[in-house]
């Protein structure tokens with residue numbers, strides 16, 4: 001049985017409650033003889049600030065860097081709203097992304113048939129939706145220099161952000177998209193604004209070249225980012241993998257998120273470059289939602305986004321695609337059987353708590369594994 005070393009960072013708010021359910025699933029996989037997981041637990045966000053005045057300690061950073069993958073809950077909450085900016089809870093997540101070189105953010109948007117009515121779009125538009133948005137995470141306008149507000153001679157102010165991409169940055173994110181498309185429906189849609197932005201012209205050129213020379217069998221289409229936003233709410237099922245830059249990815253992935261109905265359902269992965277020796281990439285897996293302080297400690301949180309993030313860990317970091325399929329099937333079956341946490345229950349429907357949802361998924365895993 002293969003053995004893996006995972007670093008768990010539950011964080012704040014509902015983070016620890018949903019991580020408990022992932023831990024129970026890790027144990028289940030071990031007991032079922034599918035894979036063995038050694039885990040270490042660290043502190044990130046507000047709880048790390050309370051413990052040692054930093055959003056993540058150096059020793060926890062070292063643990064994150066040496067693990068096969070990091071599982072991250074959520075950080076933040078009103079208790080830490082006034083802590084100094086550089087040690088605010090989110091600084092822990094940003095440091096992990098930066099130091100581990102996590103340049104590719106993967107956000108699947110899957111609409112389970114049982115939840116199609118929870119989406120703000122019509123059932124036929126979203127039912128069975130399964131798309132993957134790949135957002136470049138460490139470049140572009142959020143990081144480009146100059147980035148400043150200056151006062152002009154006439155007293156007016158001028159703000160500048162710089163959209164900046166190099167060939168290398170575009171090539172590596174394009175390869176992530178093409179590689180993943182090959183494991184899915186073999187189609188990449190690249191979104192940029194080449195009609196008005198030089199960075200869009202280069203993005204388009206580089207993605208086209210990588211596609212032609214390295215992935216001639218993968219279908220590639222280009223779409224202007226604003227049109228892509230429109231198409232996502234018109235007929236999202238036309239897409240398989242969408243690859244885009246940091247800014248457009250921020251917006252497009254949030255649009256795609258709403259197609260699926262609830263924040264509590266959305267997993268994500270952030271991957272680094274493959275190690276030249278081992279071929280393994282550094283990786284962090286986390287739900288898209290935050291620490292939900294309004295429901296923290298009440299046992300109401302939906303653990304599916306966190307459990308789905310673990311399914312992505314199995315698939316993308318550990319090479320356990322079959323185990324990932326099993327876990328995703330167990331989630332789909334539990335939803336199809338009508339089990340709901342409060343955030344996904346419709347009016348009048350009974351809702352279960354975090355622990356009951358986790359237990360239902362483990363019971364179904366045992367059925368699916370037979």
Ligand code: NAD
Pocket residue numbers: 014073074075076077078093263264265286288289290291292293294295300301302303305343
């Ligand atoms: P949020 O995602 O925490 O909550 C938004 C709403 O969705 C709340 O009503 C919450 O109860 C609900 N919700 C979220 N996850 C849920 C789940 N799993 N099950 C059921 N309901 C769920 O966003 P927010 O309220 O804007 O932010 C709260 C805190 O989280 C802030 O401190 C913010 O900075 C932080 N935050 C952290 C991350 C992260 O750790 N990656 C991301 C976003 C926000």
